[in-house]
Amino acid sequence: MPEDTLLSVRELKTLENATGHAFVSVLLLRRLTAKTASNGNAFFSLEFGDRTGAFSCTLFSDHPQFDLLKSLPEGTALHVAGKIDYYQGRLSPKLGKIAELSNEELNAPGMLDHLVEAAPEDGAAMWTEFNTFIESIQHPELKATTRLAFDEIGEAFRTAPAAVQMHHAYRHGLLEHTLHMARAAKVLLPLYPEVHADLALTGILLHDTGKTIEYEGSLAAKRSRKGILQGHVVLGYQLARKSGLKAKLAPALLERLEHIILSHQGEPEWGAAVYAATPEAVFVSMVDNLDAKMGMVQRALRQTAESEEFSERLPGLNSSLLVTKPDA
């Protein structure tokens, strides 16, 4: 399949009256749900997508690719051949041959960018800068706690989104948001000397690490069982606690670090276990709020068409955003 003829989901949807038209695409298997038809036959309800959109279709047990699909986890990247069809007025192609991408194909330049939205900054560069923030922690046990936590999480943190919806909801979004908060804290901390700088920075670096467990699937994020049963606040608290104990962090400091994570969501109805009750916890929850909102602004500026004056309505801001430049 020559790469230049591959169609994106948006292109597949733009074809008009194309029933029967053959196509090849590289797509992510976003959801696979096993169902049973009224005649007793098994079938799959499938959702495929790429950065530009998604569609659903079904595949019955007598399809030659049925067994292959059965073995694939959600989030697998695939070569997909098929013919355009519609069901109840929506694009719902008849699937043909399907093949998993090789690791080389998946890691080829631009491929991940094709499959999923990602942070605008380069992931590797962000991770390098992130590590300088870990290194900048002066307090030995706080630094060790942070290092141990990221050793335990491993890769997941670098690529996870910061949310399924709302702010920084894309590949590398969690790393990007946490890094932006660290940058903000670095310049703000000299202005608020009552805040213990190392403790606040450690709190920032660790505050959302529970999301690496709350969301699963590096390419197709959804809430995991642990995410539904415990939530990222408790999961992140548990991770920080385990790391702090291993690093022999003084109990009084560990307690305050745990408190930052337990309270960073601000209000109980947004998920905070308790209200922020230390200078560091108040500081971290406010910097979190600032960067989350600014992240929504940045994404809307990237995604709104140039000819538009306002973005779509952004639920997190309760408004659409004026996207034209002030000097225009």
Add this chain to the structure above:
Amino acid sequence: MPEDTLLSVRELKTLENATGHAFVSVLLLRRLTAKTASNGNAFFSLEFGDRTGAFSCTLFSDHPQFDLLKSLPEGTALHVAGKIDYYQGRLSPKLGKIAELSNEELNAPGMLDHLVEAAPEDGAAMWTEFNTFIESIQHPELKATTRLAFDEIGEAFRTAPAAVQMHHAYRHGLLEHTLHMARAAKVLLPLYPEVHADLALTGILLHDTGKTIEYEGSLAAKRSRKGILQGHVVLGYQLARKSGLKAKLAPALLERLEHIILSHQGEPEWGAAVYAATPEAVFVSMVDNLDAKMGMVQRALRQTAESEEFSERLPGLNSSLLVTKPDA
């Protein structure tokens, strides 16, 4: 001091125009706050109380009992001699001699009942029955988890209140509320066979154990530092987790047990970390709600004067309660 001449706080307050009248009482030191007067002298702001009420007074650093008081933790039971006085219209006696109760005095029949409100059922009998519920758990690791948790808490659980305000807010209140929930679960579980009985019972027995850490002071409860910084939901989750790991409880069961505790408050704005998402968690949070409300009813029935038709307004019910019998 002959016992029969001891005056309760209610009696001290009923004395009219009694300035200078000498008295002796047995009182609890509820609060001790160190302050500095505008002349630089140290003084204590003190709150004394018993089951019938409380009053505040001050004591300066030149008072012969100043050093004794400095060494006493809040919640200490004391013989207090003094003379009636008023400050800004409120009872504020001049303190005389003060002496800590001996252990024998404190454990004498009726003494605790004199000092603090307690559950109407006998504490020891409740604890015995409570242990039969632990024994009734069939699943070995769930039983071991429960046993280990109560071994770790020790005495505190038997006497703690279930709340500072609201429901079961008195000595033995936590034991009473948990026991009542276990009794209710025992008879309800056969009606809801989709609920895993051992898991639900374990969840009930452990659901509020974090309150033994959230409140401190066996006789004068207030929220502890850990209570403010973490809350009883997270504290109880942590205790259950530690006990479950020690008891080698299967991870899938431990996760569900933790979930019961994390979700039992029902709504995030009431303190739940997540919404209940298993049959057992829904069941436990509903039984908790049922017995908490009925506990408010029971206490209002005990405390409202016989000649009254309605209790005072009960904040937890958003109403006063009709306390006369239906057949009257």
Add this chain to the structure above:
Amino acid sequence: MPEDTLLSVRELKTLENATGHAFVSVLLLRRLTAKTASNGNAFFSLEFGDRTGAFSCTLFSDHPQFDLLKSLPEGTALHVAGKIDYYQGRLSPKLGKIAELSNEELNAPGMLDHLVEAAPEDGAAMWTEFNTFIESIQHPELKATTRLAFDEIGEAFRTAPAAVQMHHAYRHGLLEHTLHMARAAKVLLPLYPEVHADLALTGILLHDTGKTIEYEGSLAAKRSRKGILQGHVVLGYQLARKSGLKAKLAPALLERLEHIILSHQGEPEWGAAVYAATPEAVFVSMVDNLDAKMGMVQRALRQTAESEEFSERLPGLNSSLLVTKPDA
């Protein structure tokens, strides 16, 4: 029409590209709305359904079945012949011959189960057990009040749903929910001796009887005019009042019985006229809440596919439900 070739709505929808395909089905006429086309001709907008789903179609005044349909109330069960067609991408068959089911056909085994979702327990057995609860009331006038109320309601109570949405929203759902509450009360009442058992049981049996008026249509429930103008709380209160007066129930008891019904929804914004202010009213509203939530759990366990780990999101629980067994 041989029974074995009848197609359910789900099967009609599973047919792909079947335009023009002839079918016969047994369906419920769920909604019939008379409209006027822009050319002045009358037509019906119709909704047909069975337990597996529903579809809409239109039928113009020149159709041979137009006059028959005009005479049929919503909720009629029909033999429907037609040909598959689609309108704006949705199943919208061209109707052919239509015939009302005979009473024998309607009462044939399995027919109601085919047409509408029903409680998993047998309706007749539940009704028998329900009557033993009425008989168990010791207080003669409370028993007579209950009996008179159910005599007045008649059949409707046995088959009505407990809600249009939310909990126990299916045939026999109201009977099932009320029966489950009575079972729970029977075992809980010995634990809460301050609750007048006969009064609480009467309150439970009668608390939702207003729903037999609030919803109309035994097979296709929607809110009736009285339901919209008064609500089931006031309607049930009125029914209990009338029955109590006829049974010469002592005014003090009738007032408390009325109060149970007026307050059972818990909060004014959920429909309670007043907050619960008697032990019996608090008890009934809590048992109602417990069984309503457990009913949502039970239905989700029945309806979620075996291969799924979580149910769909349940609005009444604010969460999806983990449906796999704890021991799995």
Add this chain to the structure above:
Amino acid sequence: MPEDTLLSVRELKTLENATGHAFVSVLLLRRLTAKTASNGNAFFSLEFGDRTGAFSCTLFSDHPQFDLLKSLPEGTALHVAGKIDYYQGRLSPKLGKIAELSNEELNAPGMLDHLVEAAPEDGAAMWTEFNTFIESIQHPELKATTRLAFDEIGEAFRTAPAAVQMHHAYRHGLLEHTLHMARAAKVLLPLYPEVHADLALTGILLHDTGKTIEYEGSLAAKRSRKGILQGHVVLGYQLARKSGLKAKLAPALLERLEHIILSHQGEPEWGAAVYAATPEAVFVSMVDNLDAKMGMVQRALRQTAESEEFSERLPGLNSSLLVTKPDA
């Protein structure tokens, strides 16, 4: 006791350092609560007041007036002699001789005005005008329904307050508020011809009649048992229903009249049983809201001292009110 030496409560409170000073006043017995002292003796906690304020005091069982007071209902008007005293800094006189006012004294000009705040318009004149509104109803059964309801209520309606707190909370307040709504309806109905005028007017006249049962005590209003257990909305609905049935009002009209009463509070959390769903019900609830708010304005204008620019904060308006004239 010569009338000119009687002291009002405000005057009693203005006396400084007057301990032991003898006085005579005419006061209302607002609250009488029987209590038991710690020595087992019975005593009364009493609240006396007049239009200018209130004070509390106690009276023990050995006082010569104890038996007299035991027999008096709350709301009795009394000659009270006593000596000024203070308890905990507040006026708390030692009571001397007490005597009930004769009917002639109670009905003497100005006496009720001395005892309680009243509407600024004359009660008898308002009642006369009110009856012309009843007479203006054209529809015979609606007029009869209204007449029968007021026959049943009797005197209570003429003098009751419209609320314990909030709007029109004074003697004749209910009559005044209802009359003002009738006046407003009379001029507004020609502008809203889709509203059935007789039905809306009947709804207005009856909408708050439940308050004659919800509040008890003609001179010292508090919520009655029926008020707490049912609320004025249901009580008024029941009264209208009974009157409508007796007047043989057509069921369709009675249902709409009941609906006006059930929905007039606007929102369920303010006490409405259902949302307004007829033109008449929407109209009545809006006119109710208009006059309730304007009643708060009128009372604040009457009560705020002339030298003040703003009234005290009015909870019903969430603001203080600018009371100076626009032209000033």
Add this chain to the structure above:
Amino acid sequence: MPEDTLLSVRELKTLENATGHAFVSVLLLRRLTAKTASNGNAFFSLEFGDRTGAFSCTLFSDHPQFDLLKSLPEGTALHVAGKIDYYQGRLSPKLGKIAELSNEELNAPGMLDHLVEAAPEDGAAMWTEFNTFIESIQHPELKATTRLAFDEIGEAFRTAPAAVQMHHAYRHGLLEHTLHMARAAKVLLPLYPEVHADLALTGILLHDTGKTIEYEGSLAAKRSRKGILQGHVVLGYQLARKSGLKAKLAPALLERLEHIILSHQGEPEWGAAVYAATPEAVFVSMVDNLDAKMGMVQRALRQTAESEEFSERLPGLNSSLLVTKPDA
């Protein structure tokens, strides 16, 4: 194009299986959004509509009408020829020739009524009556302020809707709602003499004038940039302030007039800048609420089919409305 063969949007949608059928219609261009296809070509996403409904379609840059459309503002009335087609099951015609209506065509009798919903009363007659209300203001500077404000707004006020959704959301709706409030105020003001009549009337006439800036497009209303950035409350306040300064209105009166506008929305979460704190402001906000709700009632009565008993659910009333006559 002969007028009698023009099809409305509702008629276009009623045609079944009409692909390829040619039609001519007179339609409003409601929305025009410029987009770029994945192949880099520009295209327009268009929404056309009339009083009976709307549809969307696309038009690519190689279409002969592309340049014409590029030059047309949203809200232009057009002759549209085309052929019926469907995209994803919805009506999405292929466009043919398009031509702007001449001014004579646009002003022909019935044309505006064809294009957009309008108030039932005649616009010109309402404007005449509206001016008599301006003339009725006695206070010279208040009258001048009002006159200057309407001179500045010009035509926009006569045709603007009172809202995009909710109440009076149609052509002339703003004039109609303001006029109805003036009529209501005229008859109510004698009943509330504490309200400064001229000030209240001026406040009513001006209260919503900011909506002429908040909404833009006389025929296809949407929120303007100023509407999103400032809101109609501040815009109306600014207009009143400017007019009042020009009219040399006394500062104390201007301040009160501004306050009426700033507070008329009632609650901050509905858009009020402050709570009403003068008799006039309370009065205006209550009359506004009354007429807004009655306007929803009136529109539902006009729009619900005669054979229906209840309207659709009206979000502003939280209910559907019983639309049959009480006497029916």
Add this chain to the structure above:
Amino acid sequence: MPEDTLLSVRELKTLENATGHAFVSVLLLRRLTAKTASNGNAFFSLEFGDRTGAFSCTLFSDHPQFDLLKSLPEGTALHVAGKIDYYQGRLSPKLGKIAELSNEELNAPGMLDHLVEAAPEDGAAMWTEFNTFIESIQHPELKATTRLAFDEIGEAFRTAPAAVQMHHAYRHGLLEHTLHMARAAKVLLPLYPEVHADLALTGILLHDTGKTIEYEGSLAAKRSRKGILQGHVVLGYQLARKSGLKAKLAPALLERLEHIILSHQGEPEWGAAVYAATPEAVFVSMVDNLDAKMGMVQRALRQTAESEEFSERLPGLNSSLLVTKPDA
């Protein structure tokens, strides 16, 4: 009066049983309300205070200082001589000679600090730094707008509190809070390049200027008439608009500057006229929130006694604050 014998309010209150004790103090006249006694005599209800507290007393028209007081505005600093007395149990001295402080006395070192709480940073130094921020604005018309606005406000901005309650509620608090926001913006703006730096900084400097009108009285802040009728958001918007027009700021920029002020409160129920809808407005409202919360933290750290572990409950944080150092 020798300075060293002056007593603060806290010291006056600490005196026990001091009736009749003569004292001299320097106090602020916080409130003066003219009242009429029941005997028709005029009197003043007065509130005096200093940094350490406040008390109330009354002064009748026959007092030699009555006429002097009549002429004094609230907020005047006074020498007050008197004798300790109590009324209803509270300190309520009998006033003796009263004399206004001379300007020299008022401006003497430490005097303002004695009378009112002030920001910990020096007012003059803050004002100097504040001006460097104005100078740092590059855009000439934005700089001119800012300069003109502060020229118009004059002195008031330098000393006003940022709030009556909540955050920065003390002398210089408004200057301090605005300056802290400017410092934060200076370091954050390079991290958020999509924010127009000059526009955001101008928005910060002007965002709360309406408070100089909303609060009146440099030493005894209360909400002014304009504050109650318009609110600081609209007042600040008006000031910025006036200054921007005078500075010939481009309309597009002025509109965005006005929008920052109208939206900075975040949510309509906190006073925002609209939601933030530009990058600059989102940024300013988030920095405002950050510094407001940190200001509460800083004040609690200053005010809580060293021996305490937690501050009092801070309403703005919904919690008490742990005030001990993390390393302690």
